[in-house]
Amino acid sequence: MSEPAIELQGISKAFGPVQANKDISIRVMPGTIHGIIGENGAGKSTLMSILYGFYKADKGEIFISGKKVAIPDSQAAIAAGIGMVFQHFKLVENFTVLENVVLGAEDGALLGPSLAKARRELTELAAEYELNVDPDALIEEIGVGMQQRVEILKALYRQADILILDEPTGVLTPAEADQLFRILHRLKDEGKTIILITHKLREIMEATDTVSVMRRGEMTATVKTSETSPEQLAELMVGRKVLLRVDKTPAQPGAAVLEVDNLRVVDGAGVERVKGVSLQVRAGEILGIAGVAGNGQSELLEVLGGMRHGTGSVRLNGNELDLTGTKSDARSRRHRGIAHVPEDRQREGLIMDFRAWENVAFGYEDDPLYSRGMLMDHDALREDTAGKIERFDVRPPNAELPAKSFSGGNQQKIVLAREIERNPDLLLVGQPTRGVDIGAIEFIHQRIVELRDAGKAILLVSVELEEILSLSDRIAVIFDGKLMGERLPEETDEKELGLLMAGMTNAPEGTPVAEAVAENLARVDGKAT
Amino acid sequence: ADPAIIFDLGGKFDKSFNEAAYNGATRWAEETGGTFAEVELQSDAQREQALRRFAESGANPIVMAGFAFGNALGEVAGDYPDTKFAIIDMVVDAPNVRSVVFNEHEGSYLVGYMAAQTSKTNTVGFIGGMDIPLIRKFACGYAQGAKAANPDTTVIANMTGTTGAAWNDPVKGGELTRAQISQGADVVYAAAGGTGLGVLQTAADEGILSIGVDSNQNYLHPGKVLTSMLKRVDNAVYQAMKDGPDMETGFNVMGLANDGVGYAMDENNAELVSDELKATVDAVSEKIVSGEITVHDYMSDESCPALTF
Amino acid sequence: MNELPKWADLFLVPLVGLVMAFALSMLMVLATGNDPMEALSLMITGALGSTYGWGYTLYYATNFIFTGLAVAVAFHASLFNIGGEGQAALGGLGVALICLFFPWPHWTIALVAACGSAALFGALWALIPAYLQAKRGSHIVITTIMFNFIAASLLNYILVNQLRPKGAMDPATAKFPEPTHLPSLGDILGAVGIPFSKGTPANVSLIVALIACVLVYYLIWRTRLGYQIRAFGKSQPAAVYAGINPVRITIICMMISGGLAGLMATNNVMGEAERLILGSVEGAGFIGIAVALMGRSHPVGILFAALLFGALYQGGAELGLWTSIPRELVIVIQALVILFTGALDNMIRSIVARLFFSRKAAEA
Amino acid sequence: MDYLTLLQILDSGLRLATPLLFACLAGLFSERAGIFDIGLEGKMLIAAFFSAATAFSTGSVWLGLLAGIASSMVLAGIHGLASITFRGNQLISGVALNFLASGLTVLIGLSWFKLGGQTPALPREARFNSIDLPFAEALSGVPILGPLYSEVISGHTLLVYVALLCVPATWYILFRTRFGLRLRAVGENPAAVDTAGISVVGLRFAAVAICGVLCGLAGAYLATGLGASFVREMTAGRGFIALAALIFAKWRPWYALYATLLFGLLEAVANRYPSLDLGIVTLPSQFMQALPYILTVVILAGFVGKAIPPRAGGEPYVKER
């Protein structure tokens, strides 16, 4: 048996108080595809970034083809034949494709010859691996799929024998993802070693030879793909048997609370992200919006929450909402009875440096309850927070801690407590359980259902199909800024929703689009058994 | 008590106004063996503080060089009735203040006369520091002299700026000189403190003549400086220190008549000024002293017959 | 590396920075052939050794409180207002217009009017950079720098061509009329029987500055607006989510900041010079940056930092008067303080942390 | 205005633009690499002092130039230390260094020369003197172009020509060399540079060092070319005008030349015509002085094209939170 292409021994890495990697060891044989799975924050990216010399490990050793190497920086990794496609691409936006490929791999001090050579080689590589890109296009003007090709080309141009891809399909359409896997297989056939990080069990099962599972910074197992099952992997990932169902009674919908008609949103770059969406949410029901990330659901939520301008018509309890004027901001929305749990709690929902009690007033600092004359009533606020912490089981129950000292799940509970206890007519919820552990997920789901049962309207946006299916009373699917149709959860399944999410409104079985469906199924696989 | 002297922002080695004051003080010290306290101001806000500090420490008299002390002295003088103050270039009306002013227009008239006589292009230049009535007084006297020597003379006058920084911008002084040269000037008179050093430098570089001010600046570029308009600040300072605590106060005008102003002759410019010219200028000087020629003082009515600003 | 406890971060780090700044400066004094200890003691006694020294120290401190608060308020919104210099200059214009062109019966009323006018002029001078930042994304640091220069030119024009009395030499207005003259600290303390040097420029504006400290404290830490300013400063996307209008906060916050800088004019223009002189701000706008950094943008910290810089200025002036060490030493110290407590903050922090934790380890 | 006057103003404008051009290109290198530098003024000032002081003491203008560059690079190094190594606030560091230069030059100047913070006037051999280009005399008779050549183009000091040559050189380095590609990349997305195996710190320090060299040239030119001694605060805001020009030029080398020439010309015009009578209105000298700043604000406001700074500018590169 040959030497492993990569061997990591006892890698540990801490970011301040967070132990991202704990004593991790793996071996990857040459000419194989090795998968790494694990929940958000499990430490996958950190581990690979260490291998690529982006971070320095606190402890541990790295062997490439049996030889111990020091990888203090990416230069060393590149020299060792390692290429990496990061989760967040590392491209210079206003450079051309060619310049990005050449950057750091120039021959000689002058640019001209390097660019000419790269242009030739790029054409060859493109032909060989079906990686067609216009070398003179600016990065900021091409789509993410293209950008990813550029990243792969960068690695190939540097003659990488080991290619690391960090969640490459997260931003891809199913068709693009499909093509990516064809390329990966071709690379593997040529003897290259590939490490693939993903959340999607389906991708692991289909593409990899071996797979490692990470949980909370530790490597919990490494197994042959052929000898495992999705169920086993899921269990390894979250640490216990996964059972996820939401107990809920059938909805008792009342009058329409939210009526959206032909809503359009143009983003800062002038791209239309929401292209004429119409929908309705009634009192006492949950409308779930399913879709692959980046199809306009974020913008939809933000317009309704008052964080963006839009055009069209939105009515709340029959009254028209201002979409562009002075009353189109988030505060006016709150005053009208709309509460909003944002998609990104750390960037938007909380001020990470503020204490928990300060965050409880966030967005509601003008509430008379928290005011004493011209000043804010800190005592009242602390008292209110203590109650919320108790009712939402926030741990540790200390209102004086800054938000950044709470774990992700507890941060989310603080946001939810603030928004749900407003008793809003309409609750907007984006990705309520992203990066939250199973226990907290159940808790959060229950609260949302309780609010529904109290006769409130809820608009839920999630990229987790499973979450959508288990929470929603009705499901709308968004694709490319347009709603592809509406289904009742009991009358549809993941397969059909997957089709809609891929933009197919009515596809007969057995069409090539089935691959796209598989893509979405894989997403579901990641969570459910 | 020892006397004290406060120099203005340019510092005591500005080769010009402050240096003249410094020379006066050192002359007194050398002649009498006495000592004096001194300070160079570094900011406007320090004026009053410096005055008070010296007054409180018992210095007497306190001499200050520069019109900019006017306001501060006005504030302070009354608080220290037993201390005598001497201020140069400004009139402060207080019983314990001697205000020394100079007839710069007279001295400037003389050097203007020499400039016009020396110019081959019939164009002479004037570069002032900060655009204030005092400097216009220099310019106006200079222009009158030049026109008197030769009615066809063109006088080009520029001011460096409107703020205190204008006293200390030799680069701009140089640029203004070049501009005046390109307009035909071949003698330039600088009444601009530190800025003037740039004027004299550029004039020397470009091969024209310049006229210094306040101190004798002929030595700065031997053979390139036609003369210097002497303003005997040194004499005023010397006198005040010599008079000591019993100094007579009041208004004190120093002009041609009492050697308060004049023009400088030494070995550095001996070649430049012919005996003939020197004789004529001395004659003019006498006429001014005798009252036969009256030189208009710009500051008397803020107007100038020979020059528009 | 563990994080420092809050108190160490708030006090120890700036203190170490300060000590390093002084140590370096004193080395420089040594290098120029003077005795650093003598210089230091002269500075300290000159600044704090007599009521005369205190009078000047407090006068300078008053200026720095205003500009320090100005910088701090903007800092809380993550805005770097480097334009205190220009705003304070325009505040001076506001004071001058009020004092020169209205007949005031008593200084108290004149002071109230002058405060309003100074704050208004300073605020308006901050308005354009604020608007451009909020609406058009023009970097506020650059625009406020530009506005400092524009303010200098504008004031130059107004003073030289409009407000300078005929025949006067320096670019300054006429003396303000008697009823607008503010009582000095000596007058006030004398009235209550405390002997205090009368010849110093510290005046009743000090009380205005102290009131400003209290108001800023309440503004930032107790009011909704302050909450919004701080939230906006921490995270702009979050502010949008909360319905805090970025344009509104930027403009309001910068106007408060500019107004505070403008208020400085009650001290230097109305209280001290009693006329408006060109360049009367004398860099206090920039010292405000150092004061805010040292004071960690908190009014109490700013108060102490302003006192420190006030003493530094007065001590430096004494140095200039009595030794051959020029007053520019103060500028060097000030530069080093800004460098160590601002730009090299992380370096100091890591040094302190190393000392701190090695001590702890030794104790344990 | 006759042709000759025009030429003379152009001539003066070119001289006055030179320090701005050096400083502007200095800022360009630094900011293109993502390090904002409002300390151009301070670096120029300290270079002006040390070049004049050294030139006076040694009598050699070349040693003066070296000393000027070295001193400017020391400040640049501190800026690099603060903003690159310790990831401090670049703006605050710039402010501090401006103060430092302003204080140190006077402190040392007083201690060495006792001339109120100035250096003594430099003798001829301790200064850069103007050089006449070939045929300047001969061609001056040719109509129109002759005087243009002999008045405006010929007869400057060496550093003026160096500054002009720096423009194409900067362009070439930035857009035609490996170093330039990397430099621009590190100002746009340092993570891209890092993962490409290039040292972000190294690149940024290199850029800051170049900035130091160019500021050194600017300061040396002020004190030993344009002027003939150091005077306290002799940069008189030129570092900030250069910064304004940099924004005006949208961080591009050729535009930097045009912007600094424009600002130099404005200064020349203001020297020549303290208040500019335009027939309808008379512009006071103060307006002319403020014009570069006003123009920059207008540009920044985006009313005349948009100035987009390098994207990673002003932000320290932090990998680990």
Ligand SMILES: Nc1ncnc2c1ncn2[C@@H]1O[C@H](COP(=O)(O)OP(=O)(O)OP(=O)(O)O)[C@@H](O)[C@H]1O
């Ligand atoms: N640069 C950093 N500085 C500080 N902490 C970090 C940094 N990068 C990651 N972390 C922390 O390290 C832990 C592991 O993060 P990592 O990005 O490796 O997880 P992951 O498994 O890739 O998650 P995901 O699936 O969300 O990409 C997390 O708690 C994260 O917050």
Ligand SMILES: Nc1ncnc2c1ncn2[C@@H]1O[C@H](COP(=O)(O)OP(=O)(O)OP(=O)(O)O)[C@@H](O)[C@H]1O
């Ligand atoms: N920046 C920080 N400062 C202080 N403590 C932190 C910081 N980041 C994380 N922690 C602490 O580290 C612990 C782990 O955080 P992490 O986000 O990984 O939690 P978790 O195990 O994923 O929990 P959850 O499932 O609720 O997200 C938390 O308890 C939190 O208090």
Ligand SMILES: [Mg+2]
């Ligand atoms: Mg990751």
Ligand SMILES: [Mg+2]
């Ligand atoms: Mg977590």
